[in-house]
Amino acid sequence: MKASVLAAFQLVEDARYRGNDRRSRQDRRRALAERTVANRKLARDLPAS
Numbered sequence: 001m002k003a004s005v006l007a008a009f010q011l012v013e014d015a016r017y018r019g020n021d022r023r024s025r026q027d028r029r030r031a032l033a034e035r036t037v038a039n040r041k042l043a044r045d046l047p048a049s
Contacts, residue, residue: 005046006039013038
């Protein structure tokens with residue numbers, strides 16, 4: 001369950017990240033860092049299965 005939820009969030013974030021908008025390198029780094037933090041929080045908060 002946990003892996004499938006994380007995978008779903010990852011797909012959504014990847015779609016946003018690879019969208020048509022052209023971001024600066026700094027913006028891409030910030031988005032990646034934010035995604036990493038969100039994924040770690042989600043993994044920590046989901047019950048282990």
